[in-house]
Amino acid sequence: MTHIVVVTSGKGGVGKTTTSANFSSGLALAGHKTAVIDFDIGLRNLDLVMGCERRVVFDLVNVIQGESNLNQALIKDKYCENLYVLAASQTRDKSALTHEGVARIVNELSDMGFDYIVCDSPAGIENGAQMAMHYADSALIVTNPEISSVRDSDKIVRMLENKTKRGLEGREPVKKHLLVTRYNSSRVADGQMLSIDDIQDVLPLKLIGIVPESPDVLSSSNQGIPAIHLKDSDVSVSYRDLVSRFLGEDIPVRMFSEQKIGYLKRVFGRL
Numbered sequence: 001m002t003h004i005v006v007v008t009s010g011k012g013g014v015g016k017t018t019t020s021a022n023f024s025s026g027l028a029l030a031g032h033k034t035a036v037i038d039f040d041i042g043l044r045n046l047d048l049v050m051g052c053e054r055r056v057v058f059d060l061v062n063v064i065q066g067e068s069n070l071n072q073a074l075i076k077d078k079y080c081e082n083l084y085v086l087a088a089s090q091t092r093d094k095s096a097l098t099h100e101g102v103a104r105i106v107n108e109l110s111d112m113g114f115d116y117i118v119c120d121s122p123a124g125i126e127n128g129a130q131m132a133m134h135y136a137d138s139a140l141i142v143t144n145p146e147i148s149s150v151r152d153s154d155k156i157v158r159m160l161e162n163k164t165k166r167g168l169e170g171r172e173p174v175k176k177h178l179l180v181t182r183y184n185s186s187r188v189a190d191g192q193m194l195s196i197d198d199i200q201d202v203l204p205l206k207l208i209g210i211v212p213e214s215p216d217v218l219s220s221s222n223q224g225i226p227a228i229h230l231k232d233s234d235v236s237v238s239y240r241d242l243v244s245r246f247l248g249e250d251i252p253v254r255m256f257s258e259q260k261i262g263y264l265k266r267v268f269g270r271l
Contacts, residue, residue, distance in 0.1 A: 002110040004117045006136040006174075008160075010152025012123035014144045015181035018217055019239075020120035021049045021226040023140065026243030028083035029228070032115040035074065037086040037105070039132035040122040041096060044088035051078060051224025052085055061089040064101030070108050079229055084114075094128040106135050125155060135165055138175040138246075141205065144182045145193040150202045157203065177208035179242065184213040185255055209242035211235060212256040 007020045017040075024036035037060060038046035047053040052075045058068035063086070070086075077083035086105075089096065109117055121132035133139065139160050143153045160174045161167050167174070180199060187193045196207065211217075216235045220227040227235040234256040241251050 002106070002114050002117060003138065004106065004119065004136050005138045005140065006119040006121055006133040007140045007142060008121040008129065008133055008156050009123065009142045009149070010125065010155045011144075011149045014123075014142050014149055015211065015217070016123070016142050017045050017049055017120055018221060018227070019140060019142050019179060019181065019211075020046060020118055022228040022239040023243060023246075024083055024116070024118040025050075025077070025080050025226045025228050026239055027116050027118070027247075028077065028080035030243060030247060031082065033082045033113055034080075034116045034118060035084045035086060035109050035114050036118040036120060037132075038088035038120050039097070039128050040120065041088050041092055041094045041128055042090065043122065044090055046120050047075075047085065047087045048224060049221050050085055050226060052087075053224070056087045059087045059089045060105070061092045061096045063105060064096065064098060070105060070112075079225070094122070094126065094131075097127060097131040099131070099134065102131055102135065125159060129156075130159070130163055133160060133164055133174070136160070136174050137166070138177065140177050140179050140208065141203070142179050142181055143199065143203065145180060145184075145188065145195070145199060147194065150194065150199050153203055157205070176205050177246070178203055178205040179209045179211065180207070181211040182213045183210045183256075187213075207253055208245050209238055210253055210255065211238045211242075 007016050024034050027034045038044050055075050058073035062068040063073050074084040119132040122128040141153050143149045188195050212234050214235050216227050216233045228239040230236045244251050
């Protein structure tokens with residue numbers, strides 16, 4: 001049975017799209033046929049992070065509105081045999097998303113044998129975010145170690161409980177996982193960032209991973225290569241561990257120290 005995962009948060013700029021790209025890539029590298037869908041209508045970026053922006057011909061809205069079929073719109077990833085990308089539209093608005101259209105895409109992907117569907121949610125609590133989470137079985141709630149990000153993520157937790165198909169039908173709730181990104185242990189020690197304990201005081205969710213603050217994230221995004229493919233990178237290790245934990249492996253959550261390696265070597269020396 002196809003498992004649907006939404007990558008979500010209340011605040012923009014916390015790393016949802018980066019996480020969606022790396023998490024879906026990790027599932028595919030583990031042998032699972034995976035589709036990742038960009039729900040950020042009008043502001044798509046997933047195609048850039050995954051390096052397939054020049055291959056987008058049809059998008060999510062085209063499929064929903066019957067202007068193309070799903071096979072025409074799915075883009076096969078360059079780095080993972082089992083991974084496919086469905087881009088968002090750059091020219092429509094979020095009102096183009098409908099429950100019926102999203103349900104049809106989910107059902108078609110299930111019929112095509114996909115093991116996982118990863119939904120890259122836009123920020124906020126409006127229509128696009130609600131559509132991205134509506135059919136979710138699991139959620140990765142992404143937050144930075146700052147109070148506004150944590151507080152906004154708490155709103156998303158309530159939406160996952162009340163606004164999703166599972167919640168509305170009174171079924172087993174969406175399984176929620178907490179992912180902390182841009183974590184810098186030195187800045188936490190100096191009191192400039194919230195600690196993991198501080199975050200979990202507000203968000204008492206199961207911690208599934210910590211992604212360290214690192215220039216590797218920006219450099220990999222600019223190259224259109226998800227950081228999980230970088231060699232000897234703490235970011236790559238953290239995302240691989242995240243995927244392993246999601247798939248049921250018992251791996252301790254690591255705290256990474258600051259990287260001392262030079263910037264140019266990080267950019268050019270790890271592929």
